[in-house]
Amino acid sequence: MAEATSNGSARKRAPVAVTGIGILTSLGEGREANWQALSAGRSGIRRIGRFPLEGMRTTVAGSVEFLPIAETGTPHVSLAMGTRVAREALSQAGIGRTGEFPGGLFVAAPPIDQEIPTRLEIARAAGELRYGPMLRVAATGSSKPHLEFLNGFIADRLQAEYGTRGMPVTVSTACASGASAIQLAVEAIRRGESEAALVVGTDASVQPEALIRFTLLSALSTANEVPEQAAKPFSRNRDGFVLAEGAAALVLEDVAAARARGARIIGYVLGCGEAADGFHRTRSSPDGKPIVRCMRNALADAGIGPEAIDHINAHGTGTPENDKMETLGIQAVFGARAGSVPVSANKSMIGHTLTAAGAVEAAFALLTLRDQRLPPTINYREPDPAIPLDVVPNRARSATVRRVLSNSFGFGGQNVSLVLGAEPA
């Protein structure tokens, strides 16, 4: 039960415990394997082998082609990854019974749309290549079932597999979705709706259409020659992000409930902040105000000031625009300390896992706190004079880390920051 605070509302600022983590990225499957690779500064970026690359300006990505799964396509691969990371997180948390999780499900997953090859199958069945005749064939009910292409598909299947309570929630705030899903779960636990929540962020968008769409937005790196070196966040020669696949799951619990059942607590979500940007569909406000407001909202929600943050897990995509604006934001929030707070960009190694990124990077931030070890920003060979940050260049570093700020900034102006801690205060 939530206790009332002085202003009568539910516990707005209570920390929430993390008792289970699952991770799967281009670096491999499993929490510890990922963490070892990340700490060793390894890159998961490879040449794409999944589809023909003729005519593509970008030919590298952080895909999970190593996964032994039969299904193809974004919905199925996203579901397969989400299922696997949830299993790992639940196994670590040791909560509930098999197929009976005592809380809600919050999912960050890509929008699902039938891709061209699927539509072409329907067209072939219709014997016509235009939508009108296809509709008439569809009317006979002879085409493929629609369920796998509903946006609720991934959450529905995860709910059925793990027996989460109530209606599962799928959220999209673009590249901040994973962090939004964590925030939704934290709010639900703080409101006392349940004592636990399962968060899954998963994204398998390495497909021709997605690759081309991000290419048309000039968002992707075209440094194809040495794939491992394509992602260069905060470097002067950074030229875009690297599209990647990945997933992470977190089991979140009310702190008192986790303690009462004797759970081993890995770390805590201390605060969540968000801010919308009304400036432009793909560019953030030139004054950086929404990003600043976002970070400050997270700190306020955690009840701390910037001086209490020991490390920043940056959004750090490696696009010229993001890294410049994130730096401005960090400088505004951290003032004189901006140059000395270590800032890591996980995307230098795993690429940009899009809707999963906020969850994947929060998971890495929690392991940073667990092991007191800062993951590096790799491929940092040409410092950018406009970015005077300590980016933990190229090699991991041991440090005293009590609290980490993890940033996620989405296309469309949806920004979320999380404060994660080793201790509940």
Place this chain on the structure above:
Amino acid sequence: MSVTQEVWITGIGLVTALGEGIEAQWAGLATPETWRARIDSTSFAPFHIHPVAGLDLDRQIPKKGDQRAMGPLMHYGVYAAGLALADAGIAGDAEALGKVDISVASPGGERDIAADEQIFAAMESANDPGRVLNERLLADLRPTLFLAQLPNLFAGNISIVHGAIGSSRTFMGEEAAGIAALRNGFLRVRAGQSEISLVGGCFNAARADSLLLYGPGGYLLNRPWAPLWNRPPAGMTLGSMGAFLVLEPAALAARRGRRPHARLLSVLADQTDRQPDAASRAAERQLQALPPTEAGGLAILSGASGAGAPTGEERRWLAALTVRRGGLAVRGTAAALGHGMEASFLANLALAASCAERGALFPPLAPEDPLEAEAGAIDRVLVTGWGHHRGEGLALVEAAR
């Protein structure tokens, strides 16, 4: 848990096949002839749709560049969001807009049908379809259209067009997304986690790519039009709509000098496995979980989609409920508005708030059906939202007289 904030509905914005604004809905719902005249049974035959027509975008989306950055789906929603903000007295108030937390439900935006068809043709005649796919996508896709397809850009466009920039969250997943969006806004306001919540959804029925999703599943009515409660298992007629509500804590809204359309008392959500009677049992549990209210006239706006088993089961549950609780009038709104998928629960909630405010229900949409009796004075309205495939929502609004 500590429940302290009374939640007021202080703004309503609706765009449907019946027109824009709440008055147009009442006018359109007045007689079956009025709303049946809005159904389009030819453009996407054999399916029927309830299209939005004659929207003057300039009134809510003044910049042409903004209009071009969206398809009809987002136009309907962004337009309705503007109506709701204006209704709540927030439009143009930068200080209030800076606090607005956007909570919306959206499917993906429209595909470029012509580009898709060109690609199909090119791939069919190619020796190397994979290579042709890349070439055509690179040549034919437009970045603007890609952005118009991302569900979260719906919220982004509301921030850009209306200046609502507190925060924004977009929920995905058909009807359940609309339930989640409303529940998110309601619970945050009630718990003191949000000062102003702009909650809404959008849906465009007039798109072949969307009909191709629900048609093959066997959900769409492909025979002559029939009343909602008497349709074959393939019984959905989709409806275009944008539906928005402004939710505020009563104390803060009163301080702004606002009066509510209605109080929002409860928003409940469930997801059953849809075995026979599972949804009915969930609805019974939800009824039990509603806060106790005083005696008074109660009506139900049903979100029944028209699709097969769920609509039949909901009809049986509603019929039993009307027997148990005399004087309960039901309206299946999808008859008149079409089923608005992500937006349907929110549109029904907006209508319910208006009914509570007027203390009256609109006339039966199926006058021949005993379920849709004439109604007396109304104090409270229940809104059901059983998804065509998954998700069961229930909300309760109350007159604030």
